[in-house]
Amino acid sequence: MKRDANSWLSILVAIGVLVCFVLAGNAFQVAQPLSAESDPFGRAIDAFPPGLVATAKAVGMLLLGGWLFGLLASRLGSSRITGYLVFGILASPMFGAFLFGDDVNWVLSKEQQPYLLLVNDLAITIIALTAGCKIDLREVRDTFKSVSLILAFEFTLVLVAVASLMTFMLSKNPVFSEYGGLGTVVLVAIVIAIVATANSPAVVIAVLSETKAKGIMASTSVSVTVCKDLLLIVAFAVALGLSVNAASTARAQALSDDSPPEAVATAPATDGDVAPPAEGTPPEQKSIALKLTKQIGGSLVFGVLTGVALAWYLRRTNAYLAIILTLGSFAIALISAQYGFKPLLVGLAAGITIANRYKDYKPDLFNAIENLSVPVFVLFFAVAGTKIDPGLLGQVWGYVLALFSLRAVSVWMGTGLGCKFSGMDPPASRWLWTAFIPQAGISLALATVIAEEFSAFAFSDKVYAILLSTIACNELIGPILFKYGLERAGEVQKD
């Protein structure tokens, strides 16, 4: 009992001291002393962008603070992931601005955020590798029927429910009564609903790693989440292409009716993934198909090649694996960013290749990833937390509550129906839905894409705020719920 109290005290003291350090550091920070504009020979100095050098501190802070909060959450019986996220939210400059206004010198600064996002793709690749290593294709083949049924029911029900709600909400927006009418509203609502169907493979993998869960619920949750991600990429790209096209065409039409032709020519164009419609031809369809082939096909091919290369390294050298994985993931992230691949798919394909084609090397790889997983999870989720703006939640909480509840209910119903038709037995079938509540990186990325694509429309800011706040709620509550579900399904391994 005394030992327990000491440990609690240690965590709280460590958190307190850490925060004091950072706040004191921010209060006493000074500008770089040598801030001359040129060197002694008069040559201009390439000064580092603001926030760059201090990013190392931000990384350290997120690692230590996130880890301590995770420990605290775990002692409270919650998921560590929630702890990491909560720390990210508390440390974010938006939280500081929410409490004390924009001028406050908070734990993290806005300048550091873009550099912190660089670690995101790196973390996603490692997380995807972990997921890939857990997928046994023979097992997937055996459970294909149940996975596809659960996926179909859950995906459809969430899509229909959220699309209906969004159609209702958006149809009240005057933008659509002027530009496009109900057809456009439905298309835009479907795009937004697709974001609501997304869930987080990263959270699923992280919670499974944390709880060391094994069983039908654990394996089905990974399979459904990963398959849904593939489906989501295709569905999102198609729906986004069509809706952006419909909305932009209707908008241009409306503008040309009201204004002279030159005004239409100078109207802000949406600079998205899909080209604006050209007269007489439907290039958008070709562009979507090409983009999807490149994105999915390219990612899978690159992933398989990476898996083969990794297996070759494991056979040939098999040393410094943690370092090779970190650097390799960084390389994958850079190459993916350049060629438009999805790091998640690349990592997944690489992991599946090793787990199914080069089984002898799977344990080595898995052990190395396991050792890396804690810092990667801490950093990834703490950084994800820094993107959440508590100020936004206060503005749109009514819509958020409606969307959150509707999504949760439809996930529960859809998964329940899928489990019933696929013949999955309780207790796994009763708690599987909890795996599909969490949302994180992918949902955030899709929401950002929507905000960018529809930035010319008046509804975009509000929809973005609603989506972001709902994702934040799912992000926070999801891991706790999933951990609870796994415990109730009896799949958590006791140490």
Add this chain to the structure above:
Amino acid sequence: MDVFIPILVLIGAGLLATSRPAYRLRRSRPATVLVAGGWVSVLVGVVLGPSVTGLIDRESIFNAVPLLALGLGWIGMLVGLQFRWSLLRSLPRAVWLIAAADFLVSAAVFGTLGYALLSRWLPEPSPALLTIPLVFLVAGSLGWSVETRSLGAHFDRRPIVLVRAAGALAGGLAILAFGVATKLVSVDALGALSLTPDRAALKLLHSVLLALAIGFVGRGMIRLAGSSQGHQFTVFLGLVAFIAGSANQLDCSPLITAMCTGAVIANIRSQGIQQFEAFIFRAEHTFAILFGLLTGLLLEPVTTPLLLLGALAFVAARIVFKPLVMGFGFRSVRPEWALDRHAGMLPLLRIGACRQAPLMLALGVSLVLVEPSTFHKELLGLLVLVGIASELMPAIFAWRAHIKPDDPADEERPA
């Protein structure tokens, strides 16, 4: 810029470095010393960087700055962890004598050379302008490479203690001297450089206080992490990043702060501290390669005749004075250590003292991080050139003396 090509080049270089022919090549002494000193990765960095092929551009290098800051924290820790009080107390007097002699000789010889070079090179050399580069050149010349296996012969433990311990002390001194010097100079409101000794003293005090505080908090966290490798790794990585980053933010020297933190942690007896030390030491090779690569990317190659002449003078001074200092150390312990039994290997160890410590690259990178000017990048280039040239000296000496290199398998044997 296409990232694919530099990544392919790096993978290719890695494959080449671990191939059988490269392994055979490493049996030749020049290749062995270049690999052991980490100079090969510096050269790869130079080739990939903006000065040569431009495959990796300046913007990408900028993105690696947080990694460099982390690396500086790591290196500072690595040095600081060696300063365990019980270990320092057990060092023979000769080690302290060598370190002191080396400090004095380096300050006099390399200080004079550095002053001559800088006063000819810089257009308007003022005391404030000269301080940082001059201290950098002197600090970069302190000590020698503490690695002895690549020298090839089987050495007895005793003389090696002299080489390693004196080298480690010199490393600590160099970090201290350079760190204080960077805080001695600041830009005033009119944009002119001025000397501010009070600020340097205050920053040193800041560093020590920060190190003490983080050391004790770190100790608590290490204990909380328990025996789980993943959790230990998170705390260790977080501590190193936090120390380096906090020092940067507070305008303290990251190397000094991390070194002091390392010293604090080394002197705390607590659960998990040994794992922390092992974690820091185990990553030495990996960090050396990464750091070498980034150093190569950052530096500006030395091409002007004056700087080439300066580099040559520095190498020559190392060849003349460093063996003298080492010889003085050997002489002072010769009777009680019975060094006459090892007479054959002492000349090689003495000439081995010519080799510049790879640790000094950290000073160069730190200089560029203080202010990323072309002038500082040229100074880093100068240091690297001196390092590579002085590294090759023992190899040439051994070749001239017809000392055959050992089998690489023997190199792996702990000295």
